[in-house]
Amino acid sequence: MPRRIRLRIGELLKQEGFINDEQLSQALEEKSPDQKLGDKLIQEGYITELQLIEVLQQQLGITHERLNDYPFDRSILNLVPKQFAIDNNVIPLKRDGNRLYVATADPLDYFVINNLRLQTGFKVEPVIALKDEIRQSIMKMYEREDFADEFEQENPTEQRQDLSLEEESSPVVKLMNQLIQQAVVEGASDIHVDPQEEQVLVRLRVDGALRHEQILAKNVQSSLTTRIKIMANLDITQQKVPQDGRIKRLVEGRDIDLRVSTLPTIFGEKIVIRVLDTMSVSNRLDQIGFEPENLNKFREMIEKPYGIVLLTGPTGSGKTSTMYAALTHLNEEQSNLITVEDPVEYELEGVNQIQVNPNVGLTFASGLRSILRQDPDIIMVGEIRDGETANMAVRASITGHLVLSTLHTNDSTGAINRLVNMDVEMFLVGTSVNGIVAQRLVRTICRDCMTSRQVTELERDVFKRYGMDLDHVKKGSGCATCNNTGYRGRTAIHEVLLIDERVREAILDGKNKVEIERVAKEQGFTRLFEDGLRKVERGETTLEEVYRVASE
Numbered sequence: 001m002p003r004r005i006r007l008r009i010g011e012l013l014k015q016e017g018f019i020n021d022e023q024l025s026q027a028l029e030e031k032s033p034d035q036k037l038g039d040k041l042i043q044e045g046y047i048t049e050l051q052l053i054e055v056l057q058q059q060l061g062i063t064h065e066r067l068n069d070y071p072f073d074r075s076i077l078n079l080v081p082k083q084f085a086i087d088n089n090v091i092p093l094k095r096d097g098n099r100l101y102v103a104t105a106d107p108l109d110y111f112v113i114n115n116l117r118l119q120t121g122f123k124v125e126p127v128i129a130l131k132d133e134i135r136q137s138i139m140k141m142y143e144r145e146d147f148a149d150e151f152e153q154e155n156p157t158e159q160r161q162d163l164s165l166e167e168e169s170s171p172v173v174k175l176m177n178q179l180i181q182q183a184v185v186e187g188a189s190d191i192h193v194d195p196q197e198e199q200v201l202v203r204l205r206v207d208g209a210l211r212h213e214q215i216l217a218k219n220v221q222s223s224l225t226t227r228i229k230i231m232a233n234l235d236i237t238q239q240k241v242p243q244d245g246r247i248k249r250l251v252e253g254r255d256i257d258l259r260v261s262t263l264p265t266i267f268g269e270k271i272v273i274r275v276l277d278t279m280s281v282s283n284r285l286d287q288i289g290f291e292p293e294n295l296n297k298f299r300e301m302i303e304k305p306y307g308i309v310l311l312t313g314p315t316g317s318g319k320t321s322t323m324y325a326a327l328t329h330l331n332e333e334q335s336n337l338i339t340v341e342d343p344v345e346y347e348l349e350g351v352n353q354i355q356v357n358p359n360v361g362l363t364f365a366s367g368l369r370s371i372l373r374q375d376p377d378i379i380m381v382g383e384i385r386d387g388e389t390a391n392m393a394v395r396a397s398i399t400g401h402l403v404l405s406t407l408h409t410n411d412s413t414g415a416i417n418r419l420v421n422m423d424v425e426m427f428l429v430g431t432s433v434n435g436i437v438a439q440r441l442v443r444t445i446c447r448d449c450m451t452s453r454q455v456t457e458l459e460r461d462v463f464k465r466y467g468m469d470l471d472h473v474k475k476g477s478g479c480a481t482c483n484n485t486g487y488r489g490r491t492a493i494h495e496v497l498l499i500d501e502r503v504r505e506a507i508l509d510g511k512n513k514v515e516i517e518r519v520a521k522e523q524g525f526t527r528l529f530e531d532g533l534r535k536v537e538r539g540e541t542t543l544e545e546v547y548r549v550a551s552e
Contacts, residue, residue, distance in 0.1 A: 009038060009052075009055060009056070009059065010027075010028070012058065012059055013041070013051070013052070013055055016051070018046070018051050019041060019046050019047060023041070023044070026044075027040045027046065036106070048448055048481075050130065050447075050448040050481060051448075053130065056107065057128055060108075062107050062126055062127065062128050063127050063128070064128045064129070065103060065127050066129070066130075066133065067103060068480045070137070072091075072093065073095065074141070076092045076094070076100070077092060077142065079092055079100065079119075080092045080102070080116065080120070082138075082142045084119075088104075089104070089131060089134050089135060089138075090103065090104045090116070091103050091134055091141065095122070098122055098123055099124075099125050100116070100120055100124050100125065101125045101127050102116060102127065103128075103133075103134055103137070104126050104128065104134070105128070105129060105130065107127075107128055130481070132185055132186070133480070136182070136185055139178055139182055173227065175220070175224065176231070179191060179202065179214075180249060180251055180256070180258065180275075181251055181252065182213070183204055184254065184256055184275065185252065186204060186206055187206060187277075188205055188206050189205050189208075190205040190210075190273065190275065191204060191271075191272070192205070193225075193228070193271040193272075195221055195265060195268035195270060196218075196267055197267055199215050200215070200217070200220060200221045200224070201215060201216075202215075202216060207487055208490060209485070222268075225262075225269050228260060229245070231247045232245025232246060232247050232258075232260040234262065239264060239269060241264065242263050243260075243261075243262045244259070244261050244262075245259075245260040246258065246259055246343075247260060247273075256277055257345075257346075258274065258276070259273065259276065260273050261273075276345055283324060284325060285298065285299065285329050287325075288321060288325055288492055289492035289493065289494065290492075290494060291494070291531060293524065297435065297498040298326075298435070298494075301435035301498060302326050302402070302404070302434075303330075304402065304434050305400070306397060306400050306401055307402060307403070307432060308393060308402075308433050309402070309403070309435055309436075309437075310384075310407055310415050310433065310436045310437070311323060311404075311436075311437050311438075312406065312407045312412060312436060312437070313409075313438055314408065314410075314440075317439055317440050317492075318439055318440075318492050319406045319439065320406075322437070322439060327339070327348060327351060327378070327404070330378055331349075331351060335377040336352075336374070337350070337351045337352065337378045337379075337380070338351075338352045338353075338354070338371045338379055339351060339354060339379070339380035339382070340354040340356060340367035340379075340382060341353060341355065341356065341380070342355070342364070342383065343356075352374075354367050363389075364384070364386075364389045365388040368381055368389060368392045368393065369392065372392075372396060372401075377402065378402045379393075379396060379401055379402070380403075380405065381403065381405040382406065383405065383406050383408075384407050384419075384422070386422065387422040390419055390423075391423070391428075393405055394424050397432045397433075398428070398431060407419075409438070411527070412438040412496070413516050413520075414438075414513065415436045415438075416429055416433070416436070416507060416513070419433075426507070426508065426510060427508060429507060430508035431504070434498075434499055435496065435497055435498045436496075436499075437494055437495065437497070438497075438528060439492045439493065439495070439528075440532075441491070441492055441493075441549070442491060442532060442535070442541045442546060442548070442549055443487035443488075443541065444488065444489045444540050445474050445475060445476045445488075445539065445541060445542060446476040446478075446479065446481055446487055447488070448479050448488075449478055449479035449482065449486065450474050450475070450476055450539070451474070451475060451476075452475075453473060453475055454471065455471060455472065459543055462543070462552070463533065463537075468533060468537055473542070474539035487545075491540060491541065493528055493532040493535060493549070494531055495525075495526070495528045495531065496525070498523070498525075502519050502523065503516060503520050503523070527550075528550040529546060529551065529552045532546030532549075532550055533546060
């Protein structure tokens, strides 16, 4: 795209109030030479793809279409080869005389438009659409077939014997590839394959919520289960015991790590596949939802040369992502960083990562014991589950090491009692802990359908209790971008307890949880609920979301 057009798009985005001068200058300065300005602004979170499309539509006079329920003309799909559609993220929509209307996310990519004109012989009219909607439409129109019919045409006995199932033409291979690609495109964290009495349900977890994706015929179950087990190097002859495995795949140009878990049920094996996308995880501390004051406190905790920093919260609250962001922040050439995890979720360059393996006696405690003989500066223990690990982690932190770990407690101050209950002596807790962070994930309001509404009297009272005077709050009305949920993406809310001298004294004096919190509040400590309210005030999430994950 010529530089002149880039600048015009930037100016138009400014005129529409989507960005300011500072954001435009920063994006122009930081983007790579071959990166489009619009893509950089989306990457930084300054605008949404839909806002960029609205400006392109206004500037170029090109139609914008939503593809979720678009009536595609299947008879013209063969005009654009499947591989060309995938490589260039384009899909034909309709034909009108000698004009072929093609959906593209970049109507200014004249090379693709010209190639299509030469291949098809038609006058190509570009139509702007969202990248994800185009990718989903390509999967739906080119790749998704009636798998049930294909399976019915095959001999079920032969299916069970054909254990490799590696041929691309095999319907179960195509089905599995499509499921993985769809999960990645839609940003799903998990794929659930749920066997029922007469059918198989496929569900995706997107932004923390499960939703139905496909219903498969019962005769697909055996082959699909076998295919997944082969991909994950599991024992296909074992159907009565749970198994865990791992698959690595390149999907949409990204390295995807898939963690597979099988569980025998009365209707067959239920399979859950955790989708770990390294490119979707932010490794920057300033991009994971910390309020400025809390971010400063967290940095102070982890930048100390020794001591222990604990992250608490239930499963799926983003603790691992925060931990990895902290490790990335601390990862310097002169430091020796070693982790012991179960499992290693993301591979970090320059960090020595150990995978727990109880089958050979490698537990958190034994791994930690071995790490201490490796001259570490910073140690990350995936989770403190027992007294032995707790005591070793605490003792390592007071002998010159910085230790990062997680605990399953509901709030930050509860972690102190949990350590004491694990037989860690109170004076060790008081002297070793640098700080504790409790966190939860809340869904963020979809920026493409964000509207305002008046607060109710009940809500007004809640805000007033925390010194906030709000008449209106934001909400998502529901659109195609967010699958009519009103939410798209997630952010974290935090409770950051920095152990300063006064809080340390309270712990060493044996004060209870309420008294420790009172002392911390005098130093600016805020609870999870209040941190969530700040994000409601700024229009990032809703009060309903905050109440869902935190109590007042």
